Each structure stands twice: as C-alpha cells, then as structure tokens.
Amino acid sequence: MELESVPGVGAKTADALSQIDDAERALQEGDVAALARAPGISDGRAARIARAAIRERHDDPGDFLATSRTREIYQEALSLLETRTVTDDAAARLETLYPSAAESRIREVREFTEEALKRDPGPDVLDALEGVKPLSTPSDVRVRDRCLATSDAERYAQAKEAIPEVSVEVVDDTRQVAELARSYATVIVLDEQFAGVDVEGDVRVEPDALDNPAEVVPERALAFFAANRQPLQAAVAVHRAADLDPACDLDTLEDALEKLAADGTPRGDDELDRLVTAVDDLDAAVATAESVANDHLREAIEERDVTIEGTDLLSLVERGAGVDSLLSRELADEYDAAIEAAREHLIDALRLEDTEAIARRTFPEEPTYPVEHTEEVVSRLREELTTARDRRATRLKRDLASDLADLREDAASLVDAALELDMELAVARFAADFDCTLPGVGSIEGADDRAAGEGVAIEGGRSPLLDVSFAEVEPIDYHVDGVALLSGVNSGGKTSTLDLIALVVVLAHMGLPVPADAARVQRIDECHYYAKTQGTLDAGAFEATIRDFGDLVTGVAADRETLVLVDELESITEPGASANIIAGILEALHERGATAVFVSHLAGEIRDVSSVGLAVDGIEAVGLEDGELIVDRSPVKGKLARSTPELIVEKLAEDGDGFYHRLLEKFES
Numbered sequence: 001m002e003l004e005s006v007p008g009v010g011a012k013t014a015d016a017l018s019q020i021d022d023a024e025r026a027l028q029e030g031d032v033a034a035l036a037r038a039p040g041i042s043d044g045r046a047a048r049i050a051r052a053a054i055r056e057r058h059d060d061p062g063d064f065l066a067t068s069r070t071r072e073i074y075q076e077a078l079s080l081l082e083t084r085t086v087t088d089d090a091a092a093r094l095e096t097l098y099p100s101a102a103e104s105r106i107r108e109v110r111e112f113t114e115e116a117l118k119r120d121p122g123p124d125v126l127d128a129l130e131g132v133k134p135l136s137t138p139s140d141v142r143v144r145d146r147c148l149a150t151s152d153a154e155r156y157a158q159a160k161e162a163i164p165e166v167s168v169e170v171v172d173d174t175r176q177v178a179e180l181a182r183s184y185a186t187v188i189v190l191d192e193q194f195a196g197v198d199v200e201g202d203v204r205v206e207p208d209a210l211d212n213p214a215e216v217v218p219e220r221a222l223a224f225f226a227a228n229r230q231p232l233q234a235a236v237a238v239h240r241a242a243d244l245d246p247a248c249d250l251d252t253l254e255d256a257l258e259k260l261a262a263d264g265t266p267r268g269d270d271e272l273d274r275l276v277t278a279v280d281d282l283d284a285a286v287a288t289a290e291s292v293a294n295d296h297l298r299e300a301i302e303e304r305d306v307t308i309e310g311t312d313l314l315s316l317v318e319r320g321a322g323v324d325s326l327l328s329r330e331l332a333d334e335y336d337a338a339i340e341a342a343r344e345h346l347i348d349a350l351r352l353e354d355t356e357a358i359a360r361r362t363f364p365e366e367p368t369y370p371v372e373h374t375e376e377v378v379s380r381l382r383e384e385l386t387t388a389r390d391r392r393a394t395r396l397k398r399d400l401a402s403d404l405a406d407l408r409e410d411a412a413s414l415v416d417a418a419l420e421l422d423m424e425l426a427v428a429r430f431a432a433d434f435d436c437t438l439p440g441v442g443s444i445e446g447a448d449d450r451a452a453g454e455g456v457a458i459e460g461g462r463s464p465l466l467d468v469s470f471a472e473v474e475p476i477d478y479h480v481d482g483v484a485l486l487s488g489v490n491s492g493g494k495t496s497t498l499d500l501i502a503l504v505v506v507l508a509h510m511g512l513p514v515p516a517d518a519a520r521v522q523r524i525d526e527c528h529y530y531a532k533t534q535g536t537l538d539a540g541a542f543e544a545t546i547r548d549f550g551d552l553v554t555g556v557a558a559d560r561e562t563l564v565l566v567d568e569l570e571s572i573t574e575p576g577a578s579a580n581i582i583a584g585i586l587e588a589l590h591e592r593g594a595t596a597v598f599v600s601h602l603a604g605e606i607r608d609v610s611s612v613g614l615a616v617d618g619i620e621a622v623g624l625e626d627g628e629l630i631v632d633r634s635p636v637k638g639k640l641a642r643s644t645p646e647l648i649v650e651k652l653a654e655d656g657d658g659f660y661h662r663l664l665e666k667f668e669s
C-alpha cells in the first residue's frame, strides 16, 4: 500500500511515516503502535491513519456514521471497549475498529472477535499486561571510543547512514590513520588498501564492517533492549500467563535480558564485576593495606623492649644506618607479619585471579617504617586492570549483542502479540460484562439466529448506555422492518430503545458482539440517528432542519441501505404542522425502502394524516403503582401506546365520579 494513497496522508505525513521501518506492514495491519513511532504522529492520529488505510483496503466509502448522534453512539461503544483495556496502546488500536458496510471488513473483524471470545482474562494476564507498552527506539546512542575511517566519499556517506552512532573520518594516508589511532581506542578502516597498515593502537581494516553494524556498535542492540527491558519482561510474563504461542524462546530472551543493566552495559559477570570494583577501589585498598601493616607494626614496636648491645649500636651508627635498619634487624619477624597483613588485605579487597603476585609487587619485602606501597607498581596495575576491565566489557557486549540482535524482531512480535491480546481481552470482557452475542449481519450468520427478518431484530437487548446499573436494565425485544412510529408513555424507554438499536447496528457493523440474547440486522450503508431537538425552532432553524430531512430523503439512493432513527421531531414546531411533516418524511422513506423508527408522542396524529398505513408500535404502561408507572419496556408491535395522562385519568375514573369518565371517553374517541 502506497503511503500517499491513504486518504488524509499528505506528503509531509507520508515522509514521517516512511521513517519507520515497517510503515507498509503497519498500514496493512492497522498497527497503531508502529505508526505512532513516526515523528510527530500521535496515537490518535496513528489510529485515524490506520483506520483510513484499512478502509481503503476494503474499498469502503465510510459514511456509515451519517449524523453526529450516530457518531456519539460509536464513540460510546468505543469507550465501553477502551475502558476494558489495560494498556493505552490497545485502547488506541481499538479505534481502528469502525462500522463498515463492507462485508469483507465485517467478516475480518468477526474472525478476530471469535478468537477474542474464547479468551479468558485471568487476573495474572491482566497484571502482566500492566507493564506492556510499545517498544521505543533509543535515538541518542553515541559511541565515542571507536571511529570508522575511509578515503572514499561514497563509502563515507554509506557509513554515516548505516552506523550513525560513531564518527566517520576521512583518511587519505597511513599518517592520518595513525593520528586517529591516538584519539580513538579503536579505528575501523573500511578500505582494503590499508590492509597491513602498521601503526600503533587498535586499528582494524574491515571492508565488510558496514554489513554488520551489530559488530561495530553492539551498543545499538544493547541500548534497544536496555530501554525496553521492562515491557519485554512484561510481554514474556503475558505469554506465560496466557499460554500464548511465543515468537521466540522465552527463556533465552529472559536470560539475555537478565545479563543487561539499565544503562545498556552487561551485568552479572563475576570477573567483570571484580575488575570494575578493583579499578574503583584500588587506591583505597592500597591505602588501607598500608595502614593495616603500619598499625600492626606500631603495636609490635610499642610492646617490645629493644635491647641492643653498645658495640652493635656503635657499628650501626658508624655505618650511618638509621633507626629503620635497627628496627628491621630487631623486628624482622614483625616486619614480615606486617607486610603479610598488608598483602592479605589487598588480596581480600581486590579478589583478582593473580592477586598474590600483585600483592607481592605492591608491598615488597624491604623493611621501611612506615610501610609504603610501590607507586610505580600500583599505577601500572591500575592501567592493566582498566584495560582488562574494558576488554572484558567489550567482549561481553559483543556476545550479548549478538545474542540479542537476532531476537529483536521476535521481541517486537512478543510485545505486539501481548498488546493484541489486551485488545482481544477488552472485547471478551465487554461481551461478558454485557451478556453479548454475535449478531447476524446481512448474509453473515449470527451466533444465535433466533432473531429473524429484514431490518433490525433484537431479542433480550439490554443497553449498557442507560443511566441505571446494568443489573437493573430490563431486556427489550424489538423488531423493525420498514418504517415505524414508536409511541409510548413518558419515560417509558423510547429514547433508550433508539439508542439500543443504534448501538446494536453500529457494533454489528464493527464486527463486534452486541448486548442482546440474539440479534439480526440487515447490512446497512448509512445510519442516520437524530437526537431529540431541544424545544421549538425559530423559522430559520426550522427551515434548515426540514432541508436536512429533504436532503436525507432525496439522498437515499436505491442501492444504499439506510437506517433512520429520529427522536421526537415534533417539538421543532406546533403539533399539527409537525404531524404533517413527520408523516411526509416517513412516507418518502417508506417509498425509498429505508428502515426507520420515529419516536413520537403524536404517533396517532401522524398515522391519521398519513396516506400509507404507517406501522405504530407502543411502549405501554401496564399499570400505576403508588403514582409510578409500571412499564413493559419492550415495544408492542402494531399498538399505539396509551399516554401517561390517559392512564392517570383512567385511574381517577376507576374510583371517581362522572367527570373523569367524561375525560376518559375523550381519550377513547
């Protein structure tokens, strides 16, 4: 799929998208996380781009959500799903689901839904999902101890592109290579002509180096895995908890991650740890060893009475020997013990392989007081240890990077699978929380095909959009085929019935389960839902509304299946005029073969002025209890519901006088 062929993707966005590795695949699969990695593209935008790309793939014109109220119902459906994801990314991915008239698209999502409904969102899986998020690409890895060098302008450009983490230098002759070797620990020369160059330092001639960036900069793979350690570990945990088929061996990935510190350096290697500690602690260890020896010696001297014969003393003084040599002669054993203590301390502190020899060199057996280390030895030791540390670290980095570099794609697949699972679990939880079934849509069979017929048929539908808790929602059965007026008592549930129809139709066309025991909807191209108008309109607004309906009615093309839901349009003007207008609209929709439900308190009047026999259904009150209406929420087919005032007058007539009977007769005439 061409990036720029996606609707809404201009040259600038296409350019941003082209900067991610797998833009084509991401568009094909609606991979929001991958698209959101493009510079300047937010999750929401990525979801819209993905949706447009999917639409394009299914050749879908995408005007299903024809009015603002239909779009609101779609948004409410999405948020019911989105609140059931653990990760933000899965929530953004859910936004790629949209109601479509394309059977191929509905079938595609239904396959996903059928898999989703088999999932069991156990608490372990949900816990593990908490840590999963899309992988990030650390951009600022800079490696300063290495450089690439070439004399060729083209190779120079290739090197800069392929391995941006290191400096690339131009070298024309051996002298310049030697200069670089003084500034960098390692120089990798890309030109064959320098093979065999003899300069001091670590200079390698590797013409194929650009083919193996992981060898040149193991830091790249390490930085990627270090930055993504936590989401990767979480993705591993998700695979284990949900028993998913993993893209790679989970233990291998986990072991490799264990060997990596948060800053991208190797960890858990005893020898490296020892070397790091030895370099860091060398000066302190030598100083402490020195004090250990001196304390030892001081105590020994303090405790000792030194007796020396006069002739001996004289001979020593004549030879110009100081008190040191006197002490060393008299306290030879104590000296030995003190030096031994110093060496032991050093051996303990440094814990290196050949510490014995090092200790011996640091503290030689020449008695002096106070005991002093040999600085020359210590500074050579420091250099040796530093080199050993860096070599070991580099080797470990290379080994680890070569293990991890091969795992990079699989690791990304693991995270992707975990996020996909989160999306599936949201659908599974939505279906479980609202007792959903997969509806029949057009020629696509439903999970429970009891609900039959053209138009929209719902059995045991319970709307999750009501203002009461879902447990208190009473189930509704309703079937509309063609155009119908829906009458009913105040607060009987007429608006809620329209909401339920719209929600079922939208979810069904998204390929998702619907909150009903069974449902079947015809395949619809456009869903027009108009919410209740707030009060009488002025002349201008009234004219605009009539024009809207004019456009709708004349725009219903013979080959486009249209569903029209309208709530109490009568309030736009006075009742008589309203009845005429609504009757006219319904007649026109009827002629065009649309499916429509118009909720109205003027259903009787509209039917009376209509020239075609309009169907009227009714939500009836089955009685009054303590001043409250008891309502049967399911509309009764072909029945004009009695209004609330009529029911109240009837109740008064039951135990009242003739006046109430007279009123009641007016209703019945």
Ligand SMILES: Nc1ncnc2c1ncn2[C@@H]1O[C@H](COP(=O)(O)OP(=O)(O)OP(=O)(O)O)[C@@H](O)[C@H]1O
Residues within 6 Å of the ligand: 466, 467, 468, 472, 473, 474, 475, 476, 488, 489, 490, 491, 492, 493, 494, 495, 496, 497, 633
């Ligand atoms: N199926 C249902 N189960 C439980 N409660 C419901 C159901 N349908 C409606 N209700 C309750 O009745 C209230 C009124 O519903 P709704 O607004 O749909 O009635 P209405 O017939 O459109 O009212 P009005 O005549 O005033 O326009 C809702 O806010 C809800 O509390």
